[in-house]
Amino acid sequence: MTYCATTSIICIARKSVTTIIIIKKFRRDDILTGELKDLKQSFIKRLEKLDRKRFKTDNIISVELAKQVSALSKEVNRQIGLLIDRQNEVQYVIVGDNRSIFIPELKRFRLVPGKLRGLRLVHTHLYGEPINDDDITDLAMLRLDSLTAIYVDEAGLPKSMDTIYLLPPNIENKTYDYLDEKDVYNQNINFLEFIRELEKEIEDKTAALFQVSSGNNAILAGVFKSKTEAKMALEELKELARSAGLNVLDTVYQIRNKVDPKYLLGVGKLKDLAIKAYQIGADYIIFDNNLQPSQAKEISKIVELKIMDRTQLILDIFAKRAHTDEGKLKVELAQLKYIMPRLSVKDDSLSRLTGGIGGRGPGETKLEIDRRRIKDRIAFLNRKLKQISKVRYTQRKRRLQREIPTVSIVGYTNAGKTTLINSLTNSSIYADNLMFATLDTSSKRLRFPEEKEIIITDTVGFIRDLPEDLKDAFKSTLDELYDADLFLHVVDISNPEFRKQIESVNKILEELNLIDVEQILVFNKIDLLDEESLKELKNEFPKAIFISAINRKTFNELLNRIFYILFRQKVKNGSS
Template sequence: MNKIFGNTTGLGAQQIKSLERLYRRGIPPESILSNDLAREVSFLSSALNRQIGLLINRKGEISMVILGDHKGIFIPSLDVFRAASTRFKGLRLIHTHLNGEALSPEDMTDLSHLRLDMIGALQVCEDGSPGKLFWAHLIPENPHGDYWLIHEPQEPHRLDLNFLSFIVALEDEFARQQKTRKIEATEKAILVRVEKNPLAGAEASLEELRQLAETCGVAVFDSQIQYRPQPDPRYLVGRGKLSDIDLRATQIGANLLIFDHELTPAQVRSISDFTGLKILDRTQVILDIFAHRAHSREGKIQVELAQLKYLLPRLMHKDTSLSRLAGGIGGVGPGETKLEIDRRRVRERINRLEKDLKNITKSRGQRRGRRNKSGLPVISIVGYTNAGKSTLLNTLTQSAVLAEDKLFATLDTKSARLRFPRDTEAVITDTVGFIRKLPKELFSAFRATLDELNEAD
């Protein structure tokens, strides 16, 4: 059965049948819109005094008929239709405009957000006949920084473009530009930051985030800064800026947005729903690095502890189908929801890990005490992450500590003996490097560094 999407309340049976008949009005695949279909949808839209939208696939078949109101239409989810980083949805949207207006900002948002092949607005004249078709499509990266091309409006019967060949060639151009980047990483990101003050060092912070992302194996394609008095509570950046970022991601083939802030769960959902892209914040990137770099038992405990502390306030999902599980005396009573059980288990795990970490810290203190009794002076190498501390330790002591040109290559303090002339020795210690805006969940990971500083000579 052909479904009419939208609000059909108040329509008679014949009107609904007229809308359903549109599904049988296919067009040649090479046509943007046939004159016959333009006349039929225009007269029907005029009779109903509502906008009508048609989603047409590349075979020329009507995939969806959408009924709106006098001012616009609401497009349902298109998740079932294909889309890849270099390809569109394979659908064009043709919809009527009852007041003869051109494409609206909302139309252009739909074009970019839904990655449509094209979008068209068909004028409906006073007598119900079709007027001109306004149409637009996305374009690849270009020197002018444009995201789309809006064509001159024309009557449907004057449109002589072979649309199928045109859209395939357009997709090929998107693919060609993206291949020239020669990026093997699966995650291709745009970095995003909101800043109040243009002099507050936003560029330096984004450069640090770029290094963090590349340490995770992410290819950074672009970065965007928006200066505004206050972050948007829903999207962090403004809705218009987020729409531009979404368009930019489509142009350059990015599939990930990394924000140089800590996002709330609600912001992550809102941004993801708006763009359809994967969303990460600065804290998640740093946690991912720590998870891959921790090798000692202490380091692994610290990372898991940080991840759980980050996760706990984000356990906000609801599952009404589970309701409350059995509890109370004899298994009767409201008991706990699945969400409450998840939170309780996370808290219990956090408590266990904190106890383990205390024991390890105590053992480390005992080792330092024994080292102090030896009377050897202690030298600690301290500095920013990736400043060359491990390289310096290896050079001075001929050690083989891992040293890479990456942030946080060292997540555990390491000590070695340094021999001076005249048989003098000292203990030299490599420490975890510092970074701007360290997530509070990772403060404990630097406790060993601070302890070493306290004991150093």
């Protein structure tokens, strides 16, 4: 077998037969990009020769290459840009108009949070115009190693140059600075060594200032109508992120009456958010507002990080917390319903909405299947859940026939409901200081004097603006509430927004037509309040019970109230 390098032909001799195999040369088709439509083929070939350029100098660009790109730029009266890697090899040649260039999507050079891209942009300026806001935005958004403008003179030669680079996080919030390197023909800085030291400094300062963890760092964002609403919503989103195992680095919000239909945030604010996320080493951007599929698509064109909305974050927590077969089926159903409308978006946005946190759980293996199979799977899950619901109904029916009163603990997520049922019944149901720490319904017996007993049931925590898909998926859990004779409405009194949380729970109960069920308002976590604040709240809510779920000594009044309502009050009402 012989190989001809110049013709890319392999000749294989077998006895008297010679077989010729023509091998297609490997070619990076996207290396030449931009405004190519009106260019002559001979000029395009000269541009293509630039992609083979690789220089040995440690400078920003070799003098020879600077002269070549300047001459070509002047000849065609358009800006020309080169994206050069750290091996000094030209990876992209970009042709623009006479005032700007458009940088293509850099798929071959993945952006790693907290690091630089590994590419530097060198491009021509034909009219002596300085580095502008668009250049600075490109530098920051794409996390380029540097951005250089070569100023071309009338003869088509490089006259001088300016170079900007990104700064590590700093107290002045300054994004970039200029290199002291103006002379194309006499460059003094060892650029590659400078970039390696800069990237190390960026990593060290980012880790020190923002306590960046490996792969699970998030920046939170949203659009709100007021600062008060923004503060409350982002605090809750921060707790949700913490429950999902994310390290929240910062929060960003925009006050406006309506969300932007294309980008959710205004495009300028979105770019600022992306730049900040890159600068502080975020892996995720999580929006408090629910993203429409079209918005996810447009945002993914600007932001190269993983994006997630509030619904997906809650789904992720549910996937993490569901342990029973029923819980896992409900999570998968909700995930598939969430994914379904997004499958029609043919771009990277779905992949940015998945993977790692936000993509785990029983539904994660279903992302690549087609719409028909998803519909079939949804129908199958609905049938399975109906069967489980029938079993639950039979169990509840038996309890009702035995006339055992049922008490359901309801309340906002992380109010201490599971801790309370554990303390009341000496149980060991999993509980944690996290939102949605428990999802699966738990029922326990609680015995009273006089041979009386009740069934006390823990339910999934409520939350404001619970997504409709989650309401449907967890309907069988909420069905337990319809059999309750009494609700214990548990409230985290240490939360500054507890009044709004009470309103949210009552709103959900009203939507479920359960607002008329008798309830005891139980203020939990009194151990976290001072005596003066507790006294004021007791005056404000005279009918409420005040407890600490971790201190059984505070339960006497609660147990007496439950016993009175379920037994003595019923007897009185019956005799009257």
